Amino acid sequence: MDFNHTEERQMLADMAGRFVREQYEIETRHKNAESDDGFSRETWGQLAELGLIGALFSEDAGGFGGAGFDVAVVFEQFGRGLVVEPFLANLLAGTALTDGNESQKTILESVITGETLLAFAHGEPSGRYYASHVETSAKAADGGYVLNGNKGVVISGDTADHLVVSARTSGAGDDKDGISLFLVPANVDGVHVRGYPTIDGYRAAEIALKDVKVSADALIGAEGRGLSIIETAHARGTLAVSAEALGAIEVAIDLTLEYLKTRKQFGVPIGKFQALQHRMADMMTEREQIRSALINAAGSLDSDERDWNISALKNLVGRSGRKIAEEVIQMHGGIAMTWEYAAGHYSKRIIMIDHMFGDEDHHLEQIIKIGKAA
Amino acid sequence: MDLNYTVDEQDFQSEVHGFFKTKLPNDLSRKVKEKKRLSKEDMETWHAILNEAGYLNAHWPVEFGGKGWNAIQRDIFDVESSAAGAPRVVPFGVNMLSPVLMAFGSKEQQQHYLPRILDGTDWWCQGYSEPGSGSDLASLKMSAVRDSDHYVLNGQKTWTTLGQHANMIFCLVRTSKEGKPQEGISFILVDMDTPGVEVRPIIMLEGTHEVNEVWFTDVRVPAENLVGEENKGWTYAKYLLVHERSGIAGVGDALASIEHLKHIAQDQKKDGKPLADDPMFAARLSEIEIDLSAMRTTNMRVMQQAAEGAPPGPEVSMLKVKGTVLRQSINDLTRRALGPYAMPFVSEALDFGYNEKPIGPDYANPMSMDYFNHRKTSIYGGSNEIQRNIISKMMMGL
Numbered sequence: 183m184d185f186n187h188t189e190e191r192q193m194l195a196d197m198a199g200r201f202v203r204e205q206y207e208i209e210t211r212h213k214n215a216e217s218d219d220g221f222s223r224e225t226w227g228q229l230a231e232l233g234l235i236g237a238l239f240s241e242d243a244g245g246f247g248g249a250g251f252d253v254a255v256v257f258e259q260f261g262r263g264l265v266v267e268p269f270l271a272n273l274l275a276g277t278a279l280t281d282g283n284e285s286q287k288t289i290l291e292s293v294i295t296g297e298t299l300l301a302f303a304h305g306e307p308s309g310r311y312y313a314s315h316v317e318t319s320a321k322a323a324d325g326g327y328v329l330n331g332n333k334g335v336v337i338s339g340d341t342a343d344h345l346v347v348s349a350r351t352s353g354a355g356d357d358k359d360g361i362s363l364f365l366v367p368a369n370v371d372g373v374h375v376r377g378y379p380t381i382d383g384y385r386a387a388e389i390a391l392k393d394v395k396v397s398a399d400a401l402i403g404a405e406g407r408g409l410s411i412i413e414t415a416h417a418r419g420t421l422a423v424s425a426e427a428l429g430a431i432e433v434a435i436d437l438t439l440e441y442l443k444t445r446k447q448f449g450v451p452i453g454k455f456q457a458l459q460h461r462m463a464d465m466m467t468e469r470e471q472i473r474s475a476l477i478n479a480a481g482s483l484d485s486d487e488r489d490w491n492i493s494a495l496k497n498l499v500g501r502s503g504r505k506i507a508e509e510v511i512q513m514h515g516g517i518a519m520t521w522e523y524a525a526g527h528y529s530k531r532i533i534m535i536d537h538m539f540g541d542e543d544h545h546l547e548q549i550i551k552i553g554k555a556a
Numbered sequence: 557m558d559l560n561y562t563v564d565e566q567d568f569q570s571e572v573h574g575f576f577k578t579k580l581p582n583d584l585s586r587k588v589k590e591k592k593r594l595s596k597e598d599m600e601t602w603h604a605i606l607n608e609a610g611y612l613n614a615h616w617p618v619e620f621g622g623k624g625w626n627a628i629q630r631d632i633f634d635v636e637s638s639a640a641g642a643p644r645v646v647p648f649g650v651n652m653l654s655p656v657l658m659a660f661g662s663k664e665q666q667q668h669y670l671p672r673i674l675d676g677t678d679w680w681c682q683g684y685s686e687p688g689s690g691s692d693l694a695s696l697k698m699s700a701v702r703d704s705d706h707y708v709l710n711g712q713k714t715w716t717t718l719g720q721h722a723n724m725i726f727c728l729v730r731t732s733k734e735g736k737p738q739e740g741i742s743f744i745l746v747d748m749d750t751p752g753v754e755v756r757p758i759i760m761l762e763g764t765h766e767v768n769e770v771w772f773t774d775v776r777v778p779a780e781n782l783v784g785e786e787n788k789g790w791t792y793a794k795y796l797l798v799h800e801r802s803g804i805a806g807v808g809d810a811l812a813s814i815e816h817l818k819h820i821a822q823d824q825k826k827d828g829k830p831l832a833d834d835p836m837f838a839a840r841l842s843e844i845e846i847d848l849s850a851m852r853t854t855n856m857r858v859m860q861q862a863a864e865g866a867p868p869g870p871e872v873s874m875l876k877v878k879g880t881v882l883r884q885s886i887n888d889l890t891r892r893a894l895g896p897y898a899m900p901f902v903s904e905a906l907d908f909g910y911n912e913k914p915i916g917p918d919y920a921n922p923m924s925m926d927y928f929n930h931r932k933t934s935i936y937g938g939s940n941e942i943q944r945n946i947i948s949k950m951m952m953g954l
């Protein structure tokens with residue numbers, strides 16, 4: 183075994199890290215988040231030029247990375263900066279397009295260069311975290327399809343040029359078969375997008391599809407076989423947000439450590455109080471546990487062990503991440519309750535990541551299911 | 557022992573229940589239940605209704621116009637109030653300053669301020685904490701220097717809750733640097749319209765404005781605004797902290813929040829069935845209910861002992877720690893119950909009269925905000941670390 187990154191991957195991590203440190207201070211982040219788009223197109227272009235979108239995709243797909251560790255190192259740095267640019271949405275939808283036809287692959291290439299934005303319109307208002315829950319329908323008509331249904335909490339759904347939409351061509355409810363994926367331009371008739379902010383400063387959208395007509399070549403992959411593509415996209419997305427959580431946890435713990443050393447009460451730095459020291463020690467231990475789970479998951483992303491490792495990672499990020507996010511605030515005292523101080527924003531992101539691709543309990547349930555099936 | 561209400565207590569409960577049913581305005585309880593922003597006027601309206609009914613100060617001693625309610629009565633009122641969706645009473649005047657004035661204030665101060673607290677003429681805020689003095693409150697620096705018949709105040713208070721609505725602030729100030737830090741602190745009442753007082757907002761991590769910085773530059777305060785004796789303020793402040801035992805556990809609010817959570821868990825579907833039927837969710841919820849049921853009795857036991865004259869002990873700190881952690885765990889489980897809809901947050905939707913369609917279920921929007929906002933409860937009013945220090949010091953005697 184070797185726990186070192188390859189030289190190229192280390193360079194990728196360093197480059198992303200440098201960008202965040204030097205050009206993405208918290209003020210810039212808030213400014214981008216509060217702009218109309220909810221992110222900066224200029225920053226997005228810069229990051230595309232640095233190759234950070236390409237790093238998420240394999241050479242076959244027009245990128246130059248795409249391995250689990252590529253996704254992990256890049257998103258860890260994004261977590262350190264609370265980067266609001268729409269990497270996650272494009273990772274999810276872009277992953278689906280790697281199974282697409284030639285014209286869809288061309289679109290993926292323009293995603294990698296930063297020209298086109300995608301979003302992954304899969305989750306539905308009553309679906310919670312279940313990947314196979316699709317009520318949206320796709321009926322064959324006039325040599326194409328007509329889509330009807332509602333998509334909920336579509337990350338970065340309000341700025342996307344194209345949507346990857348899941349819809350049933352057969353079956354019902356939670357059936358595993360019969361889900362198909364379509365690439366739909368966001369501006370066609372019948373696509374109604376309502377964007378809104380999330381509490382941690384990102385953007386999402388509710389998307390209603392009313393008699394949306396698409397041609398036959400809008401289909402991604404084989405009809406009715408969409409679920410495995412969705413599961414692949416979700417596994418990569420889960421890895422990405424978990425790495426992001428780790429990055430956010432690193433910064434949040436560093437801020438806390440610094441504060442414990444400098445904030446004085448009762449004539450001493452509050453870090454002198456053992457009541458806080460032991461908890462800090464636990465937090466740092468949990469951070470390393472999360473890092474290890476991330477390594478396990480990144481390394482098994484393209485293997486049979488994927489689902490267990492991804493669920494183990496996400497359960498730990500939910501469980502220990504919550505503890506750390508709450509302790510970060512508690513151990514700072516009032517200051518971390520303010521908008522002006524960064525720590526609270528990191529805590530918000532760490533907690534909200536528990537609500538993406540399944541929370542702590544959801545993934546515990548997955549682990550139990552996988553164990554029973556074995 | 558008898559865990560049933562006596563006939564008197566039953567009567568009391570129906571009286572109180574009837575009051576909330578008839579006197580609590582519909583709009584107001586809807587705002588509270590839907591977690592909309594309350595305006596200053598909303599809070600004043602409710603204050604006035606309670607006062608009119610004699611409930612605002614029912615816990616005051618009879619000699620000061622209260623009803624001298626006992627522990628059981630206060631619990632009943634608290635639980636009914638939260639269940640009805642009544643706004644929380646802003647505590648700074650009627651629950652915090654008043655007991656201090658009754659115990660240590662002059663006759664003139666009592667006669668002047670107590671009626672104004674009741675009729676809402678004065679809105680008080682609490683000026684204890686300073687940027688450098690949070691847990692270590694006794695290190696506070698804001699100075700008050702005597703200048704003939706005035707004190708001149710200089711310094712800064714912070715975290716002042718609802719200071720933006722207040723016209724009066726009670727402050728702990730330094731009047732002496734001799735001896736132990738606790739021995740140079742005085743308790744003084746300040747009219748916030750006095751020249752040199754400036755209030756600046758602090759925005760909280762979920763974007764709300766509920767706390768402030770209050771700056772004092774050469775603020776001249778009449779010497780008669782000093783409460784009790786100079787340099788004895790620490791004793792009064794501590795009296796206030798241990799005197800105000802009720803409400804610290806937040807039983808009524810916790811009960812109402814659990815009811816709300818149960819409603820959400822019925823409405824949310826997981827795998828086609830109500831989330832409430834999910835074993836993992838049900839386990840988490842049941843644990844909270846076990847804790848809360850025990851805490852409600854702990855709370856009444858402590859309050860009854862206090863009413864019978866027992867000296868304040870570590871139980872107050874236990875209630876603070878347990879009450880806040882429990883409340884926070886309800887917030888935590890509520891955000892979990894929402895699934896992905898814990899994420900959307902539309903600030904304008906907190907305004908009453910916002911009538912666009914909600915994002916997701918109509919109860920979802922404020923719940924993560926509430927979760928983050930309630931992290932404050934284990935920090936303020938003596939952090940939970942400080943409370944645990946008190947408990948261990950008092951009980952272990954090491």
Ligand SMILES: Cc1cc2nc3c(=O)[nH]c(=O)nc-3n(C[C@H](O)[C@H](O)[C@H](O)COP(=O)(O)OP(=O)(O)OC[C@H]3O[C@@H](n4cnc5c(N)ncnc54)[C@H](O)[C@@H]3O)c2cc1C
Pocket residue numbers: 445447448452455457458512513514515516517519681682683684685687689690691692714715716717718767932935936937938939940941942945
């Ligand atoms: C929303 C909100 C509203 C508030 N409203 C008011 C108000 O209206 N009026 C007012 O005067 N104040 C108010 N406060 C201030 C509040 O009382 C202080 O925040 C509190 O006393 C903690 O002080 P601090 O924030 O400076 O934290 P610090 O005292 O700096 O503490 C930082 C951390 O160190 C821990 N710590 C400190 N000392 C010890 C120790 N000896 N052992 C172990 N751990 C320790 C603390 O528990 C905390 O975790 C409010 C605070 C908040 C957040």
